[in-house]
Amino acid sequence: MIRTLQDYAGQTAARLNRIWPREEQPRAAYTWGKAAWARERKRAARSLRAGSSFRRRCLAQERRTDRRSAWLLSPGSKPDPIENQRGLFYPAAAGPSVSYPEDIEEQLLEAVKGLRRERLNELLTVFTKRAAEGARSLSSMDRLDEVRFAYVRLTMQCISYAQSLGVCSIRFEAARGTLLAQIIRLPNQDDLGAWLMDTVLHPVLDVLASKSDSRRQQLTSQMIRMVHEEFDTDLSIEICARRLHYNANYLSSVFKKAAHISFTGYLAGYRHRAAKYWLKVSGMTVKQIAERLRYNNSQNFIRSFRKQEGMTPGQYKQSGDTR
Incomplete structure (x- = not known):
């Protein structure tokens, strides 16, 4: 019996329910399901028992899959309500419970906010290891898929967090499908951390660093203006901090970095x-x-x-x- 794309997409959707925003699940299910189905089809086609009739049916199914996936992955596409009723995208049955390292995710997002690149590399290594350990009861192929799913979730979380910090959403919205496809194509779990760092985190950190430099210069200018206007008052770094709504130690550090002299x-x-x-x-x-x-x-x-x-x-x- 030939397993169809719908079979693989339905199996995949159970996992997606745990990690993917509901409105994004149809695209993700078909993209990921297509990759799994394609691997199975290639293995079957290579089998000596696979006759010409089987191969023709595979090719026909592949053409239907390509048309369906192209529509689903296009911007603004909506899931088929009939297929939704069959439980293709949102099935009631849940897959095996796999541990997701949420504590490492929180530390990663804090490191992004603090622009700590070296710390991010360390945390991504730990994240990959923890995600793999959480799926150790599965087969090697399923374990790799679970680590990929973990990175899909982490990638979306990083993008959402970057947008909350002011990174332009246009930078990522158009590339969501492409990012997912890139994750699927990565051959082993050790490549995932480097991919996320190079593709998502480095660009985000560059933008945040630029914004941070601009903000530091702005804060320093405001403090210098206070000195020029109020040098004959009881002006202090604490007074500046209260007016600018920042921590005094942080402002002191910002001023010294920008002006090369303490406040x-x-x-x-x-x-x-x-x-x-x-x-x-x-x-x-x-x-x-x-x-x-x-x-x-x-x-x-x-x-x-x-x-x-x-x-x-x-x-x-x-x-x-x-x-």
Whole structure:
């Protein structure tokens, strides 16, 4: 008896119920089922017992399969309601329970958010191993299929997560069918992690890194503007963090990476330049300048000024130095 594409697609759909969005299952079932059916057909066709009648029926079935699959995999296609009623896409019977490493998936998504490429490579190795261990009771071919299914789910999760972080959805929507076909064609489970990294994660990380650099520059510019406008107030990194709704330690790190100087150092340097300007062009006393620049007392101001200029504020005011 010849097993048809529908037989393989129905068998596959039981697994898809666990890992694939419902609206995507028809395409996935036919794509994956076609691959499994094609492997079986080739094995049967090579058999010495396969006569010419059998081969003709295989070819006819293949032509029908190609037409049906081409329609199902086209954008906007809908599942046949009659076939749906037969339970082809959403069968009630579930396949064997296979463990999916959800904890590793969560760590992978966190690594994507943190742009940690080396950590992603490590986690993908663990993910492949765990997915294979979860299907160890199956045959080698079925175990490879289960690992592929796990990577289908992980790929879709990575794409959805990237879209939630602002990566343009157009980048992936048109390629969903292609991505699935690529996963099916990979010959062994060790290639899956490298494929996901090269095809999906590296492009996502590049986009996120670009967005992150742009955001860091924007935050740094906002903090510099605060320094220029409020250097004579009790401005601090904590105040900036509250206004910008970020963690103070994170902002401090962002500022140092972008400006190549700490926020405290930049603020102190700007206040020092302001002090030199006031000493030359204003009639303020050293004590008034110290108070204006939020020093606890004039002695601290004098000590800080001497450390940087090699002279006291009074000596600088009389020196005629215009640096």
